[in-house]
Amino acid sequence: GADANKAWHAVRRDAKKHRSPNAGWPEAAMAGALGLALAGPRFYGGVLVDDVFMGEGGRREADSLDIRQALKLYRVADYLLIALFGLVSVVVIVVT
Template identity: 90%
Template sequence: VKGADAKNAWHAVWRDAKKHRSPNAGWPEAAMAGALGLALAGPRSYGGVLVDDVFMGEGGRSEADSIDIRRALKLYRVADYLLIALFALVSVVVIVA
């Protein structure tokens, strides 16, 4: 996907995913942060209560703008299509075998 950095995404996943308080959410969040060059998560406020989490990714910006959101959605769609194609291929192989 244009504007996404696969190498940085992998680097962010291996470095940051395990730091997330959710054992599952850290993987995609770190990958997206790395791919888009953002620093996601981090300290934030929910209903006036400060949540002191670590950042995912090393990006220079920690606030996504509308262009980042569009890039993230495109990246998500491409990844989703690839996953669907993989499952379709595996299904055909299993049925034929």
């Protein structure tokens, strides 16, 4: 249910707008992949934090299905990263 093209588009467009130089990348990617608008204006401890939105999800709030899809996408990305490092480790061992 995730859209890789929209994820890349959201990262290129929105990641640099995030107040954190690190958090903008995964947050924008997840927003684009799942068709959500994440971040944006919100309240923390009764104080309004006026941030920009990541993604183009029509400003709808994430529901439980979105959270399940995000966790599934996270697990897939994690497995791919583990596989990549495993492959790199094997190549390094074989080459040395």
